[in-house]
Amino acid sequence: DTAVSQTPKYLVTQMGNDKSIKCEQNLGHDTMYWYKQDSKKFLKIMFSYNNKELIINETVPNRFSPKSPDKAHLNLHINSLELGDSAVYFCASSQGLREIEGAFFGQGTRLTVV
């Protein structure tokens, strides 16, 4: 059973389109995250949600809008896609806001904007 699952795994789309990436965790965790890994392999946090409440928003353009319909899901919607949005996006979850134990990551969504 996959703990943190993201769909789709690959996404190729044209500039200007709007797309969504879905994330679900079956671990019963309270906190979920979105991270972006660029072409240079740097991993940076974008958002975190705790119990459906936005906790972290790391100066991400407002074209990116996370949506958390419930604790088990955190989706990422991106409007007006740009070439620079091409990256691998990772969803993650952890037990709580100040959880000592490590976070669990999904397998990533490779987004390519052409």
Place this chain on the structure above:
Amino acid sequence: DAKTTQPTSMDCAEGRAANLPCNHSTISGNEYVYWYRQIHSQGPQYIIHGLKNNETNEMASLIITEDRKSSTLILPHATLRDTAVYYCIVRQFLKTDKLIFGTGTRLQVFP
């Protein structure tokens, strides 16, 4: 958050111990040291964490120096599947929780 410094890359023979160093000289008293790894094309995987005592789990051991300015992750018997990028992260709980990944160490295990 404290910064970490790791070697860019390391090699290790299969079956030998892999010792991955990390410097975190500006770490403060309430910050934990975490290690994650990322195998090619996969999401990061949590390995181990510690505050000041040495820690061991089924994956690895973590040795933290007494002054807490550096640590070493030890994979006791490296296998080819341990080839990955290993990230040392210092994490603070007083501020909003987030993991700040550096450039990591690319460990290549060879036969």
